[in-house]
Structures are given as structure tokens and as C-alpha cells.
Amino acid sequence: MPAFEREMLVRFRHCDAAGWVFYPRYFEMISDLVEDWLEDGLAAGAPGLFHQRRILTPSVHFTVDFLKATHYGEHLTFRLWTVNVRRASCELRIEASRQDELRMRVKQVLVFISARTARAIAIPPELIERMQRFSFDAQAAPPRARKARSRAKE
Amino acid sequence: MPAFEREMLVRFRHCDAAGWVFYPRYFEMISDLVEDWLEDGLAAGAPGLFHQRRILTPSVHFTVDFLKATHYGEHLTFRLWTVNVRRASCELRIEASRQDELRMRVKQVLVFISARTARAIAIPPELIERMQRFSFDAQAAPPRARKARSRAKE
């Protein structure tokens, strides 16, 4: 199954004094990606969920590996899959690559909550179904993901 | 051994349209905390490392749990411990609490690299020694950390 895919340009505002993407800005890119996925991948529309249905989708978990630095002016390809869709939460896998080189690998868990009560609510059934179209199939994972070396092992 | 500790006010710029801390802003707080730890906890000075010694400390890994939403105007207590200090990298544990309630728990791995070559370099020995003063002792972990409920389990 194909991932939800989006290109992003590394902009001046993303970069730190070393000229590399500063990690809080990577999380801003992730926020944009998930917003676009809700809008274009699920036809849900984060602003619509927020304004009309008063649904929020805060993140409750991240596991993130930054495998290699990314520089100002580079283009990244973001891919997003669903790994586990539960009643009120959803686990995503996200990868950002430059050409064929993996730069960041993310596990993110979102919960659906009511803006009124701040309590978890069931994901609307039509969204659950659409989320499953982006289901991650481990067999289909790009082989480069397994070869990527982490700088964390030094 | 005591953690490195710092109070932070949740400011308007940290909050999203729900009035809660937006997760990229949590990572900005973590960046500030680590900067203060280098400066005040290790007497290393991130600007000094950067300007004089041309050492950078990018993050290569995060595992983060957001246990409960934090609102505009609340005060958070951040605590930082070292869990594992290696030749060129350092694993940190960070917790942010409001009063006795845990709001965020973080594992972060930093690497020390040369700004000139972008390659890992050995952490200066005097810093390794000082880092160990903040070593995390699992026995001493506050019991509330074990009781905190995650919203992710819904």
C-alpha cells in the first residue's frame, strides 16, 4: 500500500547556527505533514475537525531517530503510514528522506479528543476506514531503511 | 544524585489553538534546558563550545511521552539526568512536571561533533566527569513517574 507522500523544502527558518535543520523545526514539519494527511489523505480537514466537530488530535508519543543532518535548501520527501489504528488513537510511521537517503524515522501516536471535554473520543468510522488505506506493510518497506546507519551508536 | 532542575513558564508562544503546549514548542523548551545544563550544570557553555571550540551537540534520538496536556500560564519543573555517557554521545532522561504531576517524559541522545568536519568527536574529559554528577539512579526515581497514566492507551 502506498504511503501518503509530500515534498518539503528545508527553509531558512528551519535551520540552526550550523545550517542544519533544528530538531523543533522537524516537529513543525511533522505537524504540517499530519495536517496535510488529514486534509488530503483522509479528506477530514484538520481545520474542519477543529472548527466544526471540535475534535483535536494531540500527540501522546514520539520515537524519533535523526539519522543524518539535513541542510538548508535541500528537499525532503516525507512518507506517512498507519501502523495501528485503535478506537481513539492511531500510531503512525513517518520517514523523511533526501533522494534515497533516510534522514529521519518517526513513530508518532495521536489521540482523538473532544475540544469541549478534553477526553478521548472514538475516531469517526469513515476516518478509520480511510486510515487503513495507508497501512504500513513491513514487507513493502524500502530496503534503504534497513541499511541506514545511525550516528547514535558512536 | 540530584537532577539538573529548571522552572519554565508556559508562555503564549508555546500554545496552540486549544490553549495547550504545542509539541514543537516542548522541543524548544528541551533545547533551552539542555543549553542551560551545559552552561550552568556542566560549566561548558553551549555558545562557548560553539564559538570557541567549534563543537556542536545535535540530537540523534528522542523517545517522548506526553502524559497530560499543559495549559498556557502553568509553571513546569524540568529535571534532567544522564543515563549513559559514552565516548562521543550522551543519553539523557528529562521529565517535566507541574507540581507533582508528570506531564512529559523524555529520552534524548546527544552526540558531540566537530562543526568543522561534522564528525563525532570525543566529549572533553572534564565534561564527562561533570555529566556523571547528574547520573540517573533508577532507585531514586520519583514514585509518581510509575503511576502516571498515559492517554495513549485508549
Add this chain to the structure above:
Amino acid sequence: MPAFEREMLVRFRHCDAAGWVFYPRYFEMISDLVEDWLEDGLAAGAPGLFHQRRILTPSVHFTVDFLKATHYGEHLTFRLWTVNVRRASCELRIEASRQDELRMRVKQVLVFISARTARAIAIPPELIERMQRFSFDAQAAPPRARKARSRAKE
């Protein structure tokens, strides 16, 4: 003469606890716009200027009016004109509108400096010529700009 034009979606990361664009995020949008103008309008490429020619374009002046609040999920049309192109600096006029309603009006002054010396340098002549293609002609200003009411007069 036509302005350089770009659509931008107001994203979750732009908005504050009131659900409106937070003003520092407007300046991030301006930064993106000017970057796109250098790249697509002037064929100069801010990353190329930065990486290859070691030219930076810091801002030295802003005059900004926020005429009406902009909400999460709205689309803004940004327009950029040059008002005054000097040897080493350039005055821009920027407007952001939703449909025909002006939301923000900006005067920005950029200077061209050398990243090596941090001193002003002459704008490359081919850029000066291309900048003039976006010259602001007061006659051509959209009439709505004159009707916009500012909330500042209360």
C-alpha cells in the same frame, strides 16, 4: 506590473490560543515568501546565495499593519513588490489578503551583506534588473487597500 504572488495556508503551527495567526508566525511566512521570491521570482535562490556566494539578506526594517485577524485553516494570498532598489538594499511592499480582504500590509527593507565580512555588498546587477520587474506602481494598487479599516484606531 504584477506582484510576485504566493498562496499560503494558515496552519495549526501558525495559530495562538485564540485560534488566530500569532504575529511571530506572520514573520515566518514573510521569510518564506521572500525566500520563494529570491528563488522563483529572481532565479537567485536563497540557499544558492548563502551556500555558494556567501551572501545573506538580513532585514533591517519592518513597518507592519495587521488589519484583521486571520484564523486557522484560512488561505492567504501574499503579494510582494519592490518599492526602492538601492545599491546594497531593497525596500519591499508585501500584502496578505484573504479573498479581497486585506489582512496585513508590510514594508520591509533587506540589505545584502557578505557572510564572510558581515558588511554590506552591492546587489548583483542581474538581480537588480530582475527586482525592477516587480516594481510597485502606486496607480496599480488594488482599491481595497484603501478601504481596509485598521483596528488600531480605537
Add this chain to the structure above:
Amino acid sequence: MPAFEREMLVRFRHCDAAGWVFYPRYFEMISDLVEDWLEDGLAAGAPGLFHQRRILTPSVHFTVDFLKATHYGEHLTFRLWTVNVRRASCELRIEASRQDELRMRVKQVLVFISARTARAIAIPPELIERMQRFSFDAQAAPPRARKARSRAKE
């Protein structure tokens, strides 16, 4: 009359690929400063205004001069005065200096509005009175402000 004064450290998150403060981050510093002024200077408390009284204080105007670049690790002294206090709006003058060197000069206009109606409301009378304690007296302006050279004149 003395200004409201606050020290700020230029942090890694404020800086761009040149190692200088990126202008949207200056506006984040201004947001923090005004928040501290409401809290500590006016005893109003921006979170309190927001949560209890449902008052917001959006900015409707900025005039800003960046007189000299500021680097990672430098300390800035911010000073804030009121220039004009009207029924529902307030004009501020803000300066940021390093030691005796002026780095940024700002005119900012805030309006007080109701979060419920999004319409301007009268500034609470006790705040008007306290705002006047920070009134800017042109005679008392520091002479260095007149000597500062702008890079905009190139």
C-alpha cells in the same frame, strides 16, 4: 520614569544559519517581554486576562529597526515604555541593547479585545493607571539611541 526592563539570553533556537538572531525570533522575544510586563509590570497577568477575563491583546502595528546583528550567546537588555495609552489600545516603545549598543528599536500597538466577541473593549481602568507609570519621556531617552547607525541607509 524608568522603563520595564528584562534581560534575555540569545539562545540557539533564536539563531539562523548565520548564527544571528532570526527576525521572527525577535518577535517571540517581544511577545515574552510584553507578557512579562503585563504580569510583573502591570500585575495583570496575561494568562489571567486570557483565562478569567477572556481578554486578548493582539498587536495591530509594528515599526521595527534592526540596527546591528546579535549573535548566539549574547545577553540583551530589553526596555519597554508606554508612549500613548488610549481607551482600547496602547502604543509601546521597546528597545533591545547589548551593553550600551542599541540592537533593535520597536514601536508596537496593542489592542484590548474580548475573546468572546473579537471586538475592542476598554482597557480596565486600573491597568491604564499602571501603564502610565511606564510612560516614555522623550527627554529621558538615552543619548546612544540617537547615535545608533542603521544598516538600512546603504
